[in-house]
Amino acid sequence: IAGITQAPTSQILAAGRRMTLRCTQDxxxxxxxxxRQDLGLGLRLIHYSNTAGTTGKGEVPDGYSVxxxxxxxxxxTLASAVPSQTSVYFCASSDSGTGGSPLHFGNGTRLTVT
Amino acid sequence: xxxxxxxxxxxxxxxxxxxxNCTYQTSGFNGLFWYQQHAGEAPxxxxxxxxxxxxxxxxxxxxxxxxxxYSYLLLKELQMKDSASYLCAVRDxxxxxxxxxxxxxxxxx
Numbered sequence: 063i064a065g066i067t068q069a070p071t072s073q074i075l076a077a078g079r080r081m082t083l084r085c086t087q088d089x090x091x092x093x094x095x096x097x098r099q100d101l102g103l104g105l106r107l108i109h110y111s112n113t114a115g116t117t118g119k120g121e122v123p124d125g126y127s128v129x130x131x132x133x134x135x136x137x138x139t140l141a142s143a144v145p146s147q148t149s150v151y152f153c154a155s156s157d158s159g160t161g162g163s164p165l166h167f168g169n170g171t172r173l174t175v176t
Numbered sequence: 177x178x179x180x181x182x183x184x185x186x187x188x189x190x191x192x193x194x195x196x197n198c199t200y201q202t203s204g205f206n207g208l209f210w211y212q213q214h215a216g217e218a219p220x221x222x223x224x225x226x227x228x229x230x231x232x233x234x235x236x237x238x239x240x241x242x243x244x245x246y247s248y249l250l251l252k253e254l255q256m257k258d259s260a261s262y263l264c265a266v267r268d269x270x271x272x273x274x275x276x277x278x279x280x281x282x283x284x285x
Contacts, residue, residue: 120272
């Protein structure tokens with residue numbers, strides 16, 4: 063079944079540790095996104111990529127980095143985790159970043175930083 | 177940043193109609209989306225508006241007024257399975273999609 067796969071599903075991480083959240087899509091979508099979702103704040107954009115080889119900063123990029131080496135994969139790295147990064151992280155993709163192309167979301171990664 | 181406002185919670189009875197309002201102020205506008213999100217699950221796409229007016233999709237309709245920075249999602253013939261959060265999202269002039277905090281709809285029997 064075509065879609066977006068995120069891994070891990072959940073993770074408990076000690077503060078200061080490095081962590082990479084994985085995201086893979088098989089829909090050949092050009093654009094990919096990382097959002098975090100926190101109670102009362104909704105989904106906030108961390109980083110995005112409009113096409114392989116390019117990335118951009120969203121609303122809350124500090125403490126996170128991304129790469130887009132190919133069309134399918136868009137990993138999110140926390141270089142040194144802090145408790146404020148405890149959140150649910152959603153990866154999403156869209157056919158293009160423009161017009162009515164909707165975002166398709168993965169099932170999310172629940173991250174707890176202790 | 178973007179400013180997207182929607183009510184936090186709404187409650188309605190099974191079979192009734194509920195209207196979820198969304199107001200926005202963004203830098204440029206390239207469309208407005210509504211998503212549904214059940215607890216513990218990923219958001220799923222419901223509707224898209226880029227021109228003024230009403231878009232109808234079965235029991236769900238979405239309305240847009242660009243001049244007023246206003247949209248609503250109308251849920252008709254409510255069913256228990258419609259209990260979820262409904263997210264308003266706006267694609268800005270740079271084509272980035274920003275979300276409101278979501279409206280939790282509870283459907284009572």
